[in-house]
Amino acid sequence: MSDITDAPATADATEVRAWLRECVATYVRLPAEDIDENLPLSEYGLDSVYVLSLCADIEDRYGIEVEPTLLWDHPAIGPISEALAPLLAAR
Amino acid sequence: MSADVPEWPTGLAAALADAMAAGAAAGGAFSTARSAALDAAEAFPGEECDLLDASGLARAYVPERLGGVAGGLPELLSALREVARRDVTVAVAHGKTFLGSVSTWVAGTEDQQRALARLVTDENAVVAWGLTERGMGSDLLAGNLTATPEPDGTWRITGEKWPINNATRGRLICVLARTDPAGGPRGFSLFLIDKSALPEGAWEPLPKEPTHGIRGADISGLRLRDAPVPADALVGGVGDGLGIVLRALQLTRTLCAALSLGAGEHALRLVADFAVERALHGTRLALLPLARRVLGRAAASLALADAAALLGGRSAHGLPGEMSAVSATVKAGVPWIVQQAIDDLAELLGARGFLTEQHADGMFQKLERDHRIVAVFDGSTAVNRSLLISQFPLLARLIRKGSYDATGLAAVTGGAPLPELDPAALRLVSRTGCSIVQAVPDTAERITALAAAGELPPRAAELAALLAERTGALADAMAELPPTGRNAPAAAFAVARQFEACFAGAAALHLLAVPCAADRAVVLTAALERCLELLVPGHQAPSDAFEPLVTPLVQPVEEPVR
Ligand SMILES: Cc1cc2nc3c(=O)[nH]c(=O)nc-3n(C[C@H](O)[C@H](O)[C@H](O)COP(=O)(O)OP(=O)(O)OC[C@H]3O[C@@H](n4cnc5c(N)ncnc54)[C@H](O)[C@@H]3O)c2cc1C
Numbered sequence: 098m099s100d101i102t103d104a105p106a107t108a109d110a111t112e113v114r115a116w117l118r119e120c121v122a123t124y125v126r127l128p129a130e131d132i133d134e135n136l137p138l139s140e141y142g143l144d145s146v147y148v149l150s151l152c153a154d155i156e157d158r159y160g161i162e163v164e165p166t167l168l169w170d171h172p173a174i175g176p177i178s179e180a181l182a183p184l185l186a187a188r
Numbered sequence: 189m190s191a192d193v194p195e196w197p198t199g200l201a202a203a204l205a206d207a208m209a210a211g212a213a214a215g216g217a218f219s220t221a222r223s224a225a226l227d228a229a230e231a232f233p234g235e236e237c238d239l240l241d242a243s244g245l246a247r248a249y250v251p252e253r254l255g256g257v258a259g260g261l262p263e264l265l266s267a268l269r270e271v272a273r274r275d276v277t278v279a280v281a282h283g284k285t286f287l288g289s290v291s292t293w294v295a296g297t298e299d300q301q302r303a304l305a306r307l308v309t310d311e312n313a314v315v316a317w318g319l320t321e322r323g324m325g326s327d328l329l330a331g332n333l334t335a336t337p338e339p340d341g342t343w344r345i346t347g348e349k350w351p352i353n354n355a356t357r358g359r360l361i362c363v364l365a366r367t368d369p370a371g372g373p374r375g376f377s378l379f380l381i382d383k384s385a386l387p388e389g390a391w392e393p394l395p396k397e398p399t400h401g402i403r404g405a406d407i408s409g410l411r412l413r414d415a416p417v418p419a420d421a422l423v424g425g426v427g428d429g430l431g432i433v434l435r436a437l438q439l440t441r442t443l444c445a446a447l448s449l450g451a452g453e454h455a456l457r458l459v460a461d462f463a464v465e466r467a468l469h470g471t472r473l474a475l476l477p478l479a480r481r482v483l484g485r486a487a488a489s490l491a492l493a494d495a496a497a498l499l500g501g502r503s504a505h506g507l508p509g510e511m512s513a514v515s516a517t518v519k520a521g522v523p524w525i526v527q528q529a530i531d532d533l534a535e536l537l538g539a540r541g542f543l544t545e546q547h548a549d550g551m552f553q554k555l556e557r558d559h560r561i562v563a564v565f566d567g568s569t570a571v572n573r574s575l576l577i578s579q580f581p582l583l584a585r586l587i588r589k590g591s592y593d594a595t596g597l598a599a600v601t602g603g604a605p606l607p608e609l610d611p612a613a614l615r616l617v618s619r620t621g622c623s624i625v626q627a628v629p630d631t632a633e634r635i636t637a638l639a640a641a642g643e644l645p646p647r648a649a650e651l652a653a654l655l656a657e658r659t660g661a662l663a664d665a666m667a668e669l670p671p672t673g674r675n676a677p678a679a680a681f682a683v684a685r686q687f688e689a690c691f692a693g694a695a696a697l698h699l700l701a702v703p704c705a706a707d708r709a710v711v712l713t714a715a716l717e718r719c720l721e722l723l724v725p726g727h728q729a730p731s732d733a734f735e736p737l738v739t740p741l742v743q744p745v746e747e748p749v750r
Contacts, residue, residue, distance in 0.1 A: 141673065142672075142673035144373075146575065147672075149512075149617040150578040150581065150671075152616075153579065153582040153618065157582055165431075166373075166616070169372075169374055169431075172372075
């Protein structure tokens with residue numbers, strides 16, 4: 098479904114991190130600067146099942162396929178960004 | 189019957205219908221008098237389950253390649269619905285074995301799958317599914333039943349599962365157990381436990397719980413005390429439990445539609461028969477316009493729910509990656525649509541809907557109680573709506589873009605044989621949204637062309653255009669909601685209900701767009717009319733919109749002799 102994404106041409110862990118921060122901020126209705134990159138997302142109400150929709154957002158934005166369990170194995174924004182970096186580089 | 193039309197498989201359902209009718213005619217299993225007596229005594233429908241065993245229903249719980257029936261999830265839906273048409277309690281009691289087995293089909297090894305398939309098909313083994321615990325509610329990760337590894341690779345399991353369907357009767361039970369004391373999404377694993385292999389004292393059943401509906405069912409529990417379980421009881425990897433359960437639920441939640449459809453059809457038949465018999469004010473109830481409207485609208489509701497269930501069940505085969513959205517929609521939407529029909533029919537039945545020994549041995553009040561459970565178990569309506577809401581941001585974007593998986597949708601809405609169900613293709617979250625809804629504008633255009641060519645009633649084209657417009661409005665309403673985690677606002681649940689109605693209408697629309705017999709087109713058009721009533725407050729259905737569905741229900745009907 099790459100035709101439906103408006104993925105930025107280049108994306109690295111830093112870009113992903115900033116974007117995820119914005120995403121989570123929107124979900125929990127807090128300013129992005131108040132989001133702690135190392136706090137588990139479940140602390141923000143994005144627990145096991147609901148965090149899966151974030152996976153769909155990531156796939157949609159970057160046009161990559163992400164195994165949803167990646168978000169269970171890497172429960173905070175920082176680790177998620179690191180885990181996504183190789184997938185983005187391989188695009 | 190054209191080969192291009194997606195239809196329900198009927199082989200197993202027809203065999204079951206014959207066997208149940210024969211049992212009922214002889215005054216035995218499935219007779220209304222016996223159903224009523226078992227219900228009153230809260231007694232388990234054992235003879236009924238034996239009859240279903242003998243008719244081969246268990247083979248519908250097993251994948252075809254392991255010796256099961258050929259038609260996959262639609263065949264199972266069709267068969268279980270046939271049972272629910274007679275008695276929802278029996279359908280719940282027997283069908284549970286699919287729920288207990290499905291995790292093994294999703295994640296078991298070849299050896300595990302073969303062993304379980306043999307037990308289910310050859311021995312009619314009853315398999316329960318133990319997710320819930322006392323005080324745990326819908327939170328799958330709140331369980332305390334714990335499995336601890338032994339040095340030799342085996343496990344010890346301690347804890348309780350409750351309330352569990354067939355926990356006492358079942359020889360096997362698939363349990364979700366905590367394998368990491370800290371819990372979390374990787375802290376749980378699944379075990380298929382064979383109670384008959386456990387030493388005495390390692391397990392005991394918890395007492396049967398009295399229930400409002402499905403009173404004869406074995407709703408009980410299981411207590412395990414340091415139960416030794418072999419290494420090959422583990423289904424999937426350690427820590428894979430949640431992911432497997434969520435994918436298994438995509439199939440079982442879709443299957444729940446069978447219970448609602450069967451209950452709804454049973455209700456409609458009972459009330460239509462009553463309306464034909466009942467003489468009042470010098471006429472028959474079935475000749476009064478209001479009664480006809482209620483019967484017709486209920487039939488249209490069932491046709492709408494039927495379309496949603498048919499394409500939902502077929503999606504497991506043709507659009508497996510979208511089942512996170514489809515299953516939540518079907519599990520919340522179908523019981524909701526059918527419950528309204530049952531409520532309206534209850535009103536028409538009057539006092540007889542309330543009396544437990546009148547009109548067909550009080551079958552109506554029984555099915556009304558039985559049906560309530562469908563919206564509660566396997567994820568309540570609210571739980572499924574909240575899962576759907578969590579997918580709204582992507583769904584709204586894709587509806588607006590009008591993009592969908594055309595190949596998958598063609599497999600689901602076409603008449604070619606379905607691909608075999610591949611559990612590995614079920615995804616925890618859909619990446620292509622819900623193609624059935626996203627394709628509404630394109631299919632509406634096809635309907636317009638078909639109507640212009642005289643192949644469909646003009647009303648079908650008007651309704652298709654209305655549904656396309658409402659689908660766009662729905663995407664706007666979904667996009668306006670703030671994205672949420674577990675704390676979705678109340679307003680989002682009303683939008684989820686609209687999505688469910690829209691999905692069901694979309695299913696009817698896709699079915700209308702394949703060349704079909706004229707009477708099928710009439711039924712599907714009435715289903716679309718009903719969908720718009722649900723979607724648009726104040727929608728004015730033409731006064732004769734549902735009338736074509738009434739005539740076949742209440743024939744022949746004559747004025748009573750004075
Ligand atoms: C007859 C029967 C048979 C059963 N059989 C089995 C079985 O075989 N195996 C098994 O594992 N379990 C079984 N269960 C348990 C069942 O599946 C439910 O998981 C359990 O009853 C949860 O109950 P609840 O809805 O009251 O939970 P709670 O989670 O306590 O819900 C309370 C209320 O909150 C709502 N709610 C919950 N979560 C949300 C949310 N995220 N957003 C909005 N509202 C929410 C619910 O809809 C409900 O209205 C059975 C239950 C019954 C009654």
